[in-house]
Amino acid sequence: MNFSPRRLALTLAAPVLAVLVAFVVTSLVLIAVGDPVALVWETLLSQPRPRTMVNIINSGITYYIAALAVAVGFKMKLFNIGVDGQYRIATFAAALVAGHGWLPGPLNIVLALLVAMLVGGLWAGIAGWLKVTRGVSEVISTIMLNAISGGLVAWGLRSWGQRAEGSNTRSTQEIPASSQLEGLPLVPDAANRVYTLLVLAVVLGVLYWFIVNRTRFGFDVRATGESETAAVASGVKVPRMVLTAMVVSGALAGLIGMPGFFGADHAYGMNFQSGVGFIGIGVALLGRNHPVGIAFAALLWSWLEKASDGLQLRADVSPALVFIIQGVILLAVVIAYEVVHRIEQRMEQRQVARQLDAGVTTEGASA
Structure with missing residues (x-):
């Protein structure tokens, strides 16, 4: 199987997009309830202790x-x-x-x-x-x-x-x-x-x-x-x-x-x-x-x-916030997979169309 950078990018696009959506939605929830957004993400993204790791x-x-x-x-x-x-x-x-x-x-x-x-x-x-x-x-x-x-x-x-x-x-x-x-x-x-x-x-x-x-x-x-x-x-x-x-x-x-x-x-x-x-x-x-x-x-x-x-x-934020993050990730990843799948289908259809056009052109020139 040949390595395809495009296929790799499409494979990674859905989970990365889901995580980004979860980050944005969770931040909006924190802003809406008046919790410290920066401190929450600093806590979640801080390097864990060895035992926690x-x-x-x-x-x-x-x-x-x-x-x-x-x-x-x-x-x-x-x-x-x-x-x-x-x-x-x-x-x-x-x-x-x-x-x-x-x-x-x-x-x-x-x-x-x-x-x-x-x-x-x-x-x-x-x-x-x-x-x-x-x-x-x-x-x-x-x-x-x-x-x-x-x-x-x-x-x-x-x-x-x-x-x-x-x-x-x-x-x-x-x-x-x-x-x-x-x-x-x-x-x-x-x-x-x-x-x-x-x-x-x-x-x-x-x-x-x-x-x-x-x-x-x-x-x-x-x-x-x-x-x-x-x-x-x-x-x-x-x-x-x-x-x-x-x-x-x-x-x-x-x-x-x-x-x-x-x-x-x-x-x-x-x-x-x-x-x-x-x-x-x-x-x-x-x-x-x-x-x-x-x-x-x-x-x-x-x-x-x-x-x-x-x-x-x-x-001073409830640990239940993580459930929101996980839930949003799941919802976002399902949607993202469908979006990426449709994009991939369209790209494949265009590629097939170009190959067919090229084949027709070559046959016409040979004739």
Whole structure:
């Protein structure tokens, strides 16, 4: 594939435009309510402390894997809203298995990762099967499965979880010390460490790019997403591809909680982070379903969250302002993508027209 500066510029235009629109709209909101605009942006754009930087990277790792899970569905024009439920039930199942420590050290980690992928894939496969066999929208089925998974995990914690002395919360058994990952000292002067399973996120990003862009399966996924009719005409079995894409998306969703589980929590409890799947939707949209774009989007999203901690202290502004910024970015990016897509179509049409005109002129001269 030849490098095209124009295509690169168009690819970058939408997310950059979305961020600029969010900056302008948020500034107008601050002016309207009488908050200090300059101080707010100075607080948000100030260099984070080493500990905060590690927290930004760690949250970004989680959001990155969540966005990859969503992006697999997006490639097929499937809207997998159930990533949050798939991640929750898969992490719980992996925590139960890892807590028993049936295998030593690293093997216990590998076993837990496989269990998380299996459970996440099976849970997402329910929605895929309903869509293929009964025509049920994956949006409806995955929303319902989110609620069911939450109830199942709560029941599982009550049945098999342990209650710490003096606490009302329950959690799974803590994993053995040999399976706990200390982290990577990537940020100088930071007391905490980056999750070791950053390596897993990088590997997943590379595999995602390779499979989507360099394999027959990836071609079938993209072809089905662009046009089911054309895919069927080219021999693609669409129902099987829909089911497979949902299972793969769920398997990736199952890995969302693994970096934090092995790197910090070491057990699954009622205080486990929720809503990550929905954040993954926003990050995937902002990153245009490209592994590199998703990485920048995940870090941006995480940075906004962590930088908001100082808003109330330094600028006397509610940290909820970040929700406005994130929401505007999502709205703006959808609009920007459509605008850029139409511009790209017009440019391609003009280029084809010029090539046709040139061909006609050449034939006339030859005659």
